[in-house]
Amino acid sequence: xxxxxxxxxxxxxxxxxxxxxxxxxxxxxPLFAASLGAGELLVGAIVSVSTMTGxxxxxxxxxxxxxxxxxxxxxxxxxxxxxxxxxxxxxxxPEELFALRLLHGxxxxxxxxxxxxxxxxxxxxxKAERLGWFGMARSGSYLLAPLxxxxxxxxxxxxxxxxxxxxxxCLAFLPVCMMDFSGPPHRWNxxxxxxxxRAWKSAFSAVMFNSRLxxxxxxxxxxYLVTYSIKAFLPLYALYAADFNLLAVGLFFTVxxxxxxxxRPVGGRFGDQVGYLTAINAGYxxxxxxxxxxxxxxxxxxxxxxxxxxxxxxxxxxxSTVAFVSRCVDTRHLGAGMGFLGAVRNFGKIAGxxxxxxxxxxxxxxxxxxxxxxxxxxVVLILLLLQKNYLEWIFSRTKLTNASEDEAIxx
Numbered sequence: 162x163x164x165x166x167x168x169x170x171x172x173x174x175x176x177x178x179x180x181x182x183x184x185x186x187x188x189x190x191p192l193f194a195a196s197l198g199a200g201e202l203l204v205g206a207i208v209s210v211s212t213m214t215g216x217x218x219x220x221x222x223x224x225x226x227x228x229x230x231x232x233x234x235x236x237x238x239x240x241x242x243x244x245x246x247x248x249x250x251x252x253x254x255p256e257e258l259f260a261l262r263l264l265h266g267x268x269x270x271x272x273x274x275x276x277x278x279x280x281x282x283x284x285x286x287x288k289a290e291r292l293g294w295f296g297m298a299r300s301g302s303y304l305l306a307p308l309x310x311x312x313x314x315x316x317x318x319x320x321x322x323x324x325x326x327x328x329x330x331c332l333a334f335l336p337v338c339m340m341d342f343s344g345p346p347h348r349w350n351x352x353x354x355x356x357x358x359r360a361w362k363s364a365f366s367a368v369m370f371n372s373r374l375x376x377x378x379x380x381x382x383x384x385y386l387v388t389y390s391i392k393a394f395l396p397l398y399a400l401y402a403a404d405f406n407l408l409a410v411g412l413f414f415t416v417x418x419x420x421x422x423x424x425r426p427v428g429g430r431f432g433d434q435v436g437y438l439t440a441i442n443a444g445y446x447x448x449x450x451x452x453x454x455x456x457x458x459x460x461x462x463x464x465x466x467x468x469x470x471x472x473x474x475x476x477x478x479x480x481s482t483v484a485f486v487s488r489c490v491d492t493r494h495l496g497a498g499m500g501f502l503g504a505v506r507n508f509g510k511i512a513g514x515x516x517x518x519x520x521x522x523x524x525x526x527x528x529x530x531x532x533x534x535x536x537x538x539x540v541v542l543i544l545l546l547l548q549k550n551y552l553e554w555i556f557s558r559t560k561l562t563n564a565s566e567d568e569a570i571x572x
Contacts, residue, residue, distance in 0.1 A: 167340050176301055177332050178330050179299060182269070182330075184306045185310070188395075190207065193249075201518040202522055205516070209389070209511040214269075219270050220274070235337060238276075242272060307415050380441055387513065395414075417471050424473045437485045441478050442545065445544070449537045452471070
């Protein structure tokens with residue numbers, strides 16, 4: 162019973178801080194940056210820099226929590242989540258906002274890996290189910306936050322919204338303070354350190370020289386590159402170029418995430434039936450349609466239909482990329498493989514807003530959205546042309562699966 166209660170407490174705390182954190186991202190952050198005078202390139206940098214902080218520092222703080230205990234770092238993450246938003250009231254320039262976003266990324270860098278480790282440690286059995294429930298709560302923040310943020314912006318200025326975000330984040334201390342941290346902290350001895358070093362080298366080699374894993378990583382990274390370009394600049398496009406209101410923008414991202422969430426099981430089943438690369442290609446084709454139609458949306462209903470199309474494309478792609486990795490990485494190194502996939506995914510989240518911001522200095526919004534569709538279409542054509550030839554050669558370079566598993570990927 163204690164374990165079950167602690168699971169709900171940590172899940173509740175995570176839902177509170179992540180929903181509050183996401184409220185401060187889209188559509189709030191690009192609009193706030195633009196109001197301070199940031200150009201397109203700097204807007205992209207401001208939107209993406211907190212993700213960069215998390216990508217670099219998450220493994221370090223996860224490692225530190227293994228040695229110094231979860232409680233210290235869990236509370237540190239909460240302090241950062243609840244304290245940082247109050248500082249936005251003193252931001253007056255885009256450069257100050259960039260620096261604060263860089264520091265704010267520390268919150269996710271600390272809190273993210275520690276909460277996952279805490280949930281995974283709760284019991285020997287049922288880990289997947291516990292992590293599944295925990296993951297659903299995280300997904301809930303992406304559904305709630307965009308619409309909530311847009312609604313708040315209709316009657317508050319950005320600095321006031323961030324102050325409210327800080328107060329909401331403080332509520333997460335309540336469930337965390339009720340958790341049981343009485344277990345002894347895990348301490349590594351020298352033998353374990355040496356074993357860890359050998360295992361790390363083995364995992365590094367297995368991941369970095371796995372050509373199949375690189376294919377899966379690049380396919381997923383490109384999705385995030387184009388979708389996070391939209392996250393960064395659709396609010397500015399909608400308000401200043403297409404005459405949509407803030408609520409329509411917030412609803413776009415909420416509907417997109419809902420369609421993604423609903424489509425994931427369908428996409429996973431489809432990938433199992435027709436092959437992972439075929440499902441990924443179908444998802445990219447759906448993305449081409451959504452991205453190509455986005456500049457032509459003139460009514461709110463049209464914008465929401467496009468959100469459904471883009472979310473459905475993501476739902477077709479992501480289950481198959483994860484399954485793809487599980488097929489082509491040795492089970493001894495599956496965690497490292499998933500970590501690699503997450504790092505590449507975050508690279509796409511960083512590169513998307515930066516690339517779009519740079520392009521917007523020379524192009525208009527419609528051209529950048531069309532370019533995103535062209536990138537997705539190029540992926541479709543490459544996969545169609547090379548799926549039975551070059552990709553088979555790539556896969557032959559990494560013999561970790563049997564013939565039936567290769568067929569599941571390529572058919």
